Amino acid sequence: MIRGEAWGPGATWTLEVFPALLGADDDPAVFVPRHHTVARAHREHAGLRLPRTGLVMESLIPSVLEQRITTGSAHYAWRCLLARYGEPPPGPAPQGMRVTPAPQVWRMIPSWEWHRAGVDRARATAILRACHRAPRLEEAAAMPLPDATARLQLIAGIGPWTAAETLQRTLGAPDALTLGDLHLPVQIGYALTGRHDGTDELMLQLLAPYPGQRHRAARLILLGGPLPDRRAHRAPHSRIAHL
Template identity: 50%
Template structure:
């Protein structure tokens, strides 16, 4: 297992504009998401639980050089760096995007650095999405923050300034009273628990076609079309 204090680095040259914050912005769960931090210079930090363990990712865009600089710490550092192009939208094929309306053309130019990210982490996306069902964003983000800080762990190499969400097995062991204390009702907490108990099968969705992945996800009671 790599030393959590050891930093690993990678520089990615995408050959196109990359807006790191816009691309990864949908992964942020509120202004005070403990797994997310942005420095004044725009450097982005994320705490991530990878298949190889917890890790910290730091991303810095260098537009003048046409590159993105990445650093990572923790057992999952190599996995994160290997996944960097997909994370920043390398798999988002825009070849079929042929805008005709002037406003769409203008938006395409204005947001040319945006792409749809691919994390390859189903449970990481599914748990907070379930928390966001049938409540306000403020309530969901508050619950996420409380649960991550109480049941997650400090992100490797981040000196206590960043957190990694709980592992699937940990989500499944959170007692009912702790969910309620975080503001999560029984229906949503039960859906999360059922989901993480099937974590292995759900993570396989990244290799399935869209229809099959959707069918497998919705086989979990409580995970529906809005999820």
């Protein structure tokens, strides 16, 4: 049994959605492995659940920050911006922890602060566009995956990669497969075929036996391997999706 406690103005809401945050809305029982590698990972990680936050902007902004850069650089930008513009959380919390700013706060961040955090103009502009339309984007949390994806991509600078990365967390969507990633197609291709030249096209073919569950299949493959050494392959020259 898991016990939750919450503080501050969002406490009631947090406790209401607490089960979904832990993956209670997910239904992994419908997943049927079609590859030996996936079946093994499914057995070894039988407790895997896809959590659902129900919040769009809190997942969208960090997803935009992750575009075209390393994970470490994205984490640095997120940490810098939250440290300066986030608020301390109510109740007991680790020192230095911050609550994600509201859209109106993001909109007030001056250009030099984005630059100081290592965020280029294209990503900063995409975030500001999204914040101007935050209420409409938040509606995507109650939409089916295709409609939610289309809603997010109405914002210039948000493409299939960013939409999928956002909706994996917002909806707990088991089919929100990330396209246009530099590493994921190579990792999936290597795990299922032993090839090092994975592309989005090949990944889509390999995951075709998992309709409605392609993101879950990819997560299991990443958990169960085998995965190539990232230094041993080069990213594909072409990508079928815009970020």
